[in-house]
Amino acid sequence: MPSNNSGGPKNPWGDGTGAVPGAAPDLDELMRKGKARLKTLMPGGGSPRGIVVFILAMLIGFAAWSAFYTVPSDSVAVVQRFGQYLKEVPPGLHFRIPLGVDSVTIVPVKRQLKQEFGFTTPGAADPHQSPRDSKRETEMVTGDLNAALVEWVVQYRISEPFKYLFEVREPGETLRYVSESVMREVVGDRTVDEVITIGRQGIEIEALAKMQALSTKYVMGISIDQVQLKNINPPAPVQASFNEVNQAQQEKEKLINEARRDYNKVIPLAEGEKDQRIREADGYRLKRINEAEGDVASFNALLAEYNKAPEVTRRRIYIETLQEVMPGIRSKIVVDDQMRGILPLLNLDAQQGVKP
Numbered sequence: 022m023p024s025n026n027s028g029g030p031k032n033p034w035g036d037g038t039g040a041v042p043g044a045a046p047d048l049d050e051l052m053r054k055g056k057a058r059l060k061t062l063m064p065g066g067g068s069p070r071g072i073v074v075f076i077l078a079m080l081i082g083f084a085a086w087s088a089f090y091t092v093p094s095d096s097v098a099v100v101q102r103f104g105q106y107l108k109e110v111p112p113g114l115h116f117r118i119p120l121g122v123d124s125v126t127i128v129p130v131k132r133q134l135k136q137e138f139g140f141t142t143p144g145a146a147d148p149h150q151s152p153r154d155s156k157r158e159t160e161m162v163t164g165d166l167n168a169a170l171v172e173w174v175v176q177y178r179i180s181e182p183f184k185y186l187f188e189v190r191e192p193g194e195t196l197r198y199v200s201e202s203v204m205r206e207v208v209g210d211r212t213v214d215e216v217i218t219i220g221r222q223g224i225e226i227e228a229l230a231k232m233q234a235l236s237t238k239y240v241m242g243i244s245i246d247q248v249q250l251k252n253i254n255p256p257a258p259v260q261a262s263f264n265e266v267n268q269a270q271q272e273k274e275k276l277i278n279e280a281r282r283d284y285n286k287v288i289p290l291a292e293g294e295k296d297q298r299i300r301e302a303d304g305y306r307l308k309r310i311n312e313a314e315g316d317v318a319s320f321n322a323l324l325a326e327y328n329k330a331p332e333v334t335r336r337r338i339y340i341e342t343l344q345e346v347m348p349g350i351r352s353k354i355v356v357d358d359q360m361r362g363i364l365p366l367l368n369l370d371a372q373q374g375v376k377p
Contacts, residue, residue, distance in 0.1 A: 139172030149193030184242030
């Protein structure tokens, strides 16, 4: 049998180490190698003192690394020391006592949060944002004992971090219960037609006020910004009938709006004409009254003068009347009281070059 340089036989299955390819590694050998490498890394060659120094260095490094933390710009940090509330920290880089002495909770006070009822937005990070049982949340009974499927969104902010963290257990879940209770109450006070068609804005306003009142009463540290209704549908068996009713309601509103448009076009015009006629009548009335009053005053003044000298006044009136009448008469005939016929007189207008 041939021999190798080391004097031993070669292993036809391996590399001369005696290990069979595919066999499990020797665990004892791996542990010995790991201890040897660890001793080379530790100061003092793996002596007890070196191990203590290494552990202390690791603890100091970990404490220094965990002593600093950063608060985002839209948040504040609530610091607790041994579990007791200490202070609120504004955004930025801050220091805390490490190793579990100070604990920090980041609260997003400037971020608008929301909770969804009846539907789910993919990728939501808040566990209380999406519903657990959307079908149960949306099924409601209206004031006229009809059923409706109501979906809505509540948008809110954390206004007081201390109350939000320490006054109420699970404030996000509590807000879901409050929102659902208030929405059922508000919807239950209205008919199904109001809920589906014309009462949406009123429901949103009333629900917002009641949710904020309950949040304040329960000291949740939450400010409700908006309550927005999404889809409001009747149950599936009667949805087709409700769609027809809704279409008829929209047609009714369309006709009413068209009638109001025509009304606003015709009525103001008629009102303007009426006012114009009234003002013209008032002007004519005042004119006639003033003329009559002037005639009465003139007649009274003339009567006073007539009473003083009747004959003179009568003759003066006669002459003044002739002065007004005669210039407008082209042909003038003077008749003598004692004559039995008409005597044509000289045509004075012809002498002046005026044709009769």
